[in-house]
Amino acid sequence: MTTSRRPRADARRNYERLLAEADAAFRGGGVTASLEGIARRAGVAIGTLYGHFPNRRTLVGALLRDRNEQLFQLGDRLIAQQSPDALDTWVRAVTEHAATYGGLAVMLADGLDDEASELHASCLRMADVGEQLVAHARKAGALRLDATGADVTTLTTAAASLHEHLSPDAADRLITLTLAGLAPRHSSERHM
Amino acid sequence: MTTSRRPRADARRNYERLLAEADAAFRGGGVTASLEGIARRAGVAIGTLYGHFPNRRTLVGALLRDRNEQLFQLGDRLIAQQSPDALDTWVRAVTEHAATYGGLAVMLADGLDDEASELHASCLRMADVGEQLVAHARKAGALRLDATGADVTTLTTAAASLHEHLSPDAADRLITLTLAGLAPRHSSERHM
DNA sequence: CGATTAAGCTGAGGCTGCCTCGACAAATCT
DNA sequence: AGATTTGTCGAGGCAGCCTCAGCTTAATCG
Numbered sequence: 001m002t003t004s005r006r007p008r009a010d011a012r013r014n015y016e017r018l019l020a021e022a023d024a025a026f027r028g029g030g031v032t033a034s035l036e037g038i039a040r041r042a043g044v045a046i047g048t049l050y051g052h053f054p055n056r057r058t059l060v061g062a063l064l065r066d067r068n069e070q071l072f073q074l075g076d077r078l079i080a081q082q083s084p085d086a087l088d089t090w091v092r093a094v095t096e097h098a099a100t101y102g103g104l105a106v107m108l109a110d111g112l113d114d115e116a117s118e119l120h121a122s123c124l125r126m127a128d129v130g131e132q133l134v135a136h137a138r139k140a141g142a143l144r145l146d147a148t149g150a151d152v153t154t155l156t157t158a159a160a161s162l163h164e165h166l167s168p169d170a171a172d173r174l175i176t177l178t179l180a181g182l183a184p185r186h187s188s189e190r191h192m
Numbered sequence: 193m194t195t196s197r198r199p200r201a202d203a204r205r206n207y208e209r210l211l212a213e214a215d216a217a218f219r220g221g222g223v224t225a226s227l228e229g230i231a232r233r234a235g236v237a238i239g240t241l242y243g244h245f246p247n248r249r250t251l252v253g254a255l256l257r258d259r260n261e262q263l264f265q266l267g268d269r270l271i272a273q274q275s276p277d278a279l280d281t282w283v284r285a286v287t288e289h290a291a292t293y294g295g296l297a298v299m300l301a302d303g304l305d306d307e308a309s310e311l312h313a314s315c316l317r318m319a320d321v322g323e324q325l326v327a328h329a330r331k332a333g334a335l336r337l338d339a340t341g342a343d344v345t346t347l348t349t350a351a352a353s354l355h356e357h358l359s360p361d362a363a364d365r366l367i368t369l370t371l372a373g374l375a376p377r378h379s380s381e382r383h384m
Numbered sequence: 385c386g387a388t389t390a391a392g393c394t395g396a397g398g399c400t401g402c403c404t405c406g407a408c409a410a411a412t413c414t
Numbered sequence: 415a416g417a418t419t420t421g422t423c424g425a426g427g428c429a430g431c432c433t434c435a436g437c438t439t440a441a442t443c444g
Contacts, residue, residue, distance in 0.1 A: 008411055011421055034401060045423045050403065052421095109357035151369060154362045158350040161357075165301035170346045174370065177343060181373030200440055203392060226430060237394045242432065244392095 015052050017042040022059050030102030030164075031060055057111065060104070061119045068122045071097055075129035084142065087133045091156050091175055094126060098160035099171075105160035127153050147182050155179075207244050209234040214251055222294030222356075223252055249303065252296070253311045260314045263289055267321035276334065279325045283348055283367055286318060290352035291363075297352035319345050339374050347371075 131149030
């Protein structure tokens with residue numbers, strides 16, 4: 001049996017430093033920020049960065065893991081509570097999430113059919129939450145009959161993209177309008 | 193007074209070749225396609241490309257000029273005709289337009305406050321068309337009272353972005369939903 | 385048809401960024 | 415301590431951006 005060794009202390013330290021610097025860099029310059037710059041600021045050679053994260057996606061994925069987990073908890077809560085504006089809350093939360101690093105939404109959208117990364121899994125799970133929220137809302141008569149989970153995915157992706165390139169307000173407005181468009185055709189007493 | 197010379201024939205030829213190659217490259221690889229590759233395929237040194245087009249934006253702008261003109265003609269026609277689905281037609285046309293080169297929508301959105309380029313002017317004019325269409329539709333009672341031209345701009349930008357990163361269908365769906373959301377709150381006899 | 389001259393062309397070179405890989409260092413284990 | 419494995423280092427190859435000093439060559443003039 002492979003009685004594996006304890007991981008090296010310096011390795012763990014470098015890993016943490018890289019994550020911290022990457023987070024700062026991605027927040028400031030978007031997901032395309034220079035990896036060499038990140039390594040340099042982490043006080044580590046470029047090869048070390050690649051040792052820990054074979055590619056950019058892996059690095060982004062590692063950074064997103066915790067954040068994603070929180071999002072899923074919110075999703076589960078919303079599904080359980082069945083609040084009328086659950087869908088609204090969800091869409092805005094995901095949009096906000098996807099806007100933390102510039103270019104993140106595009107990166108995710110581009111690589112959806114990619115190799116099995118944790119990013120991929122997370123995307124699927126997010127889609128699933130959207131699907132469930134739509135199903136509930138539709139049963140409650142709050143949505144038009146042809147509304148789908150894909151509509152929610154589309155909307156959040158679009159809003160996240162706008163969040164980066166136009167203003168947060170524009171993204172918010174688009175969400176409001178599209179959700180209004182998802183309402184049943186012959187009006188009901190939805191808010192606003 | 194400066195009796196200026198006739199422009200050199202080779203210069204004009206190179207200009208045309210560069211445009212042709214750039215169009216092909218941008219269609220295939222998006223607006224970030226390699227400029228050196230374009231120059232090479234045009235049978236011209238990289239310096240020549242930069243001689244004609246000091247930066248990427250200029251090159252894209254030159255390619256878009258004709259296309260934009262056509263779009264504006266459509267816009268004028270739509271405004272004149274006052275057809276009920278003018279807004280719908282317009283949004284879809286602009287979206288289609290912005291999707292010819294991958295990344296175009298982002299490029300335009302990023303550089304709206306940039307130096308005075310013809311791109312900038314075109315964007316303003318497009319916004320203006322949207323504004324007018326909204327005004328007409330609202331007077332006709334086809335739109336909710338708080339609808340603005342900015343909403344149209346937002347929508348087209350978002351749809352164009354989706355067109356690239358997800359599917360054309362997704363973009364189309366978003367347009368449909370958002371336009372539905374722009375309808376008056378207490379239903380009328382809109383199509384679909 | 386030269387000669388003149390300005391417009392235009394060229395491509396090496398400096399820079400940044402991506403990523404790999406063989407040589408090296410050091411932490412762990414015995 | 416010595417052996418072993420794990421991790422680090424950074425030069426180097428590649429591609430793309432952009433500039434600029436020197437060179438061509440097309441247009442013009444006599």
